[in-house]
Amino acid sequence: MSKRISTLPHLLRPRAPGEPVSRWLVDALQASILDGRLRPGARLPATRDLAREYGVARGTVVAVFEELTAQGYLRSAVGSGTYVHDTLPADLSPGSLPAAISSGARPRAAAARRSAFARRARSFGASSPGPARAFRTDLPALDLFPTTLWAQVAGRRLRRLTAHDLRGCESLGYPPLRAAVADYLRTARGVRCDAAQIAIVSGAQEALDLVARLLLSRGGRVCMEDPGYIGATRVFEAWGARITGVPVDAEGMRVPSPRTTAAEIAYVTPAHQFPLGVAMSLPRRLALLDWARTARAWIFEDDYDSEFRFSGRPLPALQGLDTHGVVIFSEASAKSSSLRCVSATSCCRPAWSTHSLPGSRSSRVTRRCSRRRCSPTFLRDGHFGRHIRRMREIYAERWTTLRDSARSELAGALDVSPIEAGLQTPAFLAAGVDDLAAARAAADRGVETTPLSRYARRPLARGGLQLGFAPVEPSEIRRGVRELARALEGLSSGR
Numbered sequence: 001m002s003k004r005i006s007t008l009p010h011l012l013r014p015r016a017p018g019e020p021v022s023r024w025l026v027d028a029l030q031a032s033i034l035d036g037r038l039r040p041g042a043r044l045p046a047t048r049d050l051a052r053e054y055g056v057a058r059g060t061v062v063a064v065f066e067e068l069t070a071q072g073y074l075r076s077a078v079g080s081g082t083y084v085h086d087t088l089p090a091d092l093s094p095g096s097l098p099a100a101i102s103s104g105a106r107p108r109a110a111a112a113r114r115s116a117f118a119r120r121a122r123s124f125g126a127s128s129p130g131p132a133r134a135f136r137t138d139l140p141a142l143d144l145f146p147t148t149l150w151a152q153v154a155g156r157r158l159r160r161l162t163a164h165d166l167r168g169c170e171s172l173g174y175p176p177l178r179a180a181v182a183d184y185l186r187t188a189r190g191v192r193c194d195a196a197q198i199a200i201v202s203g204a205q206e207a208l209d210l211v212a213r214l215l216l217s218r219g220g221r222v223c224m225e226d227p228g229y230i231g232a233t234r235v236f237e238a239w240g241a242r243i244t245g246v247p248v249d250a251e252g253m254r255v256p257s258p259r260t261t262a263a264e265i266a267y268v269t270p271a272h273q274f275p276l277g278v279a280m281s282l283p284r285r286l287a288l289l290d291w292a293r294t295a296r297a298w299i300f301e302d303d304y305d306s307e308f309r310f311s312g313r314p315l316p317a318l319q320g321l322d323t324h325g326v327v328i329f330s331e332a333s334a335k336s337s338s339l340r341c342v343s344a345t346s347c348c349r350p351a352w353s354t355h356s357l358p359g360s361r362s363s364r365v366t367r368r369c370s371r372r373r374c375s376p377t378f379l380r381d382g383h384f385g386r387h388i389r390r391m392r393e394i395y396a397e398r399w400t401t402l403r404d405s406a407r408s409e410l411a412g413a414l415d416v417s418p419i420e421a422g423l424q425t426p427a428f429l430a431a432g433v434d435d436l437a438a439a440r441a442a443a444d445r446g447v448e449t450t451p452l453s454r455y456a457r458r459p460l461a462r463g464g465l466q467l468g469f470a471p472v473e474p475s476e477i478r479r480g481v482r483e484l485a486r487a488l489e490g491l492s493s494g495r
């Protein structure tokens with residue numbers, strides 16, 4: 001029997017009044033997949049048919065399919081169509097969901113009972129389990145982490161375990177770890193902080209969630225870099241924020257216009273902008289701080305992967321320039337150090353109460369030993385610093401391999417930007433080449449790329465692809481570049 005679904009009558013829940021079309025379509029398709037109405041392997045209708053059936057623009061359906069493909073719900077096969085992925089991201093597969101959801105029992109009634117937050121929340125960031133092919137962006141070189149050393153350090157701590165360690169930990173984290181992190185951030189990143197201002201979190205998403213719960217009022221405005229990091233937008237949207245995209249130029253995010261002075265939070269990546277890679281200039285940093293003071297807004301500084309600077313002057317954190325306590329500094333990238341902390345002057349006391357409510361009080365044993373790359377001993381004994389220095393060299397070699405092979409094989413077709421820091425780079429396509437088509441052509445040749453337009457709220461002046469190099473061996477980087485060159489050649493000859 002064919003798995004083809006020619007139409008989706010009654011399959012998608014109706015759109016709520018005022019609900020944006022693309023958000024509804026993403027949510028409705030996700031729900032149909034998760035409750036089993038759309039089974040793994042099922043083929044979806046053609047975008048044209050779906051658009052006609054539900055009275056929406058075809059471009060919207062295409063963009064939604066792209067997004068669900070990136071999230072791991074769908075896969076597309078060239079010339080044959082779009083299918084529900086056979087293996088859903090582990091945390092989303094029907095078997096792992098609560099029975100009421102996975103059985104498909106009365107899903108619409110259940111949806112109606114969800115909170116406004118749950119209806120707005122769109123999943124983000126399920127990493128696919130496959131190998132680290134060129135040019136995967138969501139992984140560090142996990143195989144090079146000193147796991148044996150880590151296990152020895154953790155083992156020593158476990159041997160000294162006492163009954164006291166079995167108690168719940170303080171909600172903002174194990175105090176000696178917070179102190180070690182504060183020391184590190186003061187010296188390595190120029191952050192002005194002490195241990196009392198540090199919260200240990202599980203990643204950037206948790207840091208953003210904590211900050212949104214703490215500082216955002218209902219319907220409050222958040223300024224986001226455009227193009228910018230989708231993970232942050234998702235969190236703020238789930239909390240009901242109104243998002244304003246602020247353009248990025250060669251000096252980083254522009255200062256929001258006076259029309260957006262009502263913004264409550266501005267999210268920025270000043271060390272190297274995500275995804276364009278530019279560092280925010282000093283005058284722009286000062287102007288942004290000025291704006292935040294006048295607008296009485298907070299700045300969320302996402303310092304992801306900033307340890308990995310390959311050239312240029314190291315840039316201290318924006319938070320270090322802040323004399324009014326308006327910057328919340330987050331070093332929470334799984335790719336670099338996994339320090340996973342948030343530091344904020346003046347909002348630490350309320351953060352304590354806010355974070356204590358969901359009961360994030362794992363035992364001291366977990367806090368002392370099992371944070372993947374971060375424990376007080378690992379930091380204080382210098383293992384962490386050594387690991388970062390070693391990885392900086394390895395990543396620098398991978399970056400150089402990518403840059404040099406792109407120069408010789410991709411000249412004229414893809415212009416790889418000269419980044420100074422970070423573990424992925426933007427690469428710009430020749431004028432008029434569509435980045436979604438380019439990413440699809442690359443995927444057909446076994447090369448993973450992310451179209452830059454995926455991160456943009458407004459059309460970009462020039463299409464491009466984001467390429468990651470951290471988990472990719474140099475030989476695989478060279479293969480990726482060769483395949484990418486062929487993919488782009490095919491695209492321009494087919495135009």
Ligand SMILES: Cc1ncc(COP(=O)(O)O)c(C=O)c1O
Nearest residue numbers: 203204205229274304332333334
């Ligand atoms: C801009 C940005 N911030 C933060 C992160 C880190 O997220 P997490 O800590 O959840 O891994 C990433 C990861 O890709 C990122 O791209």
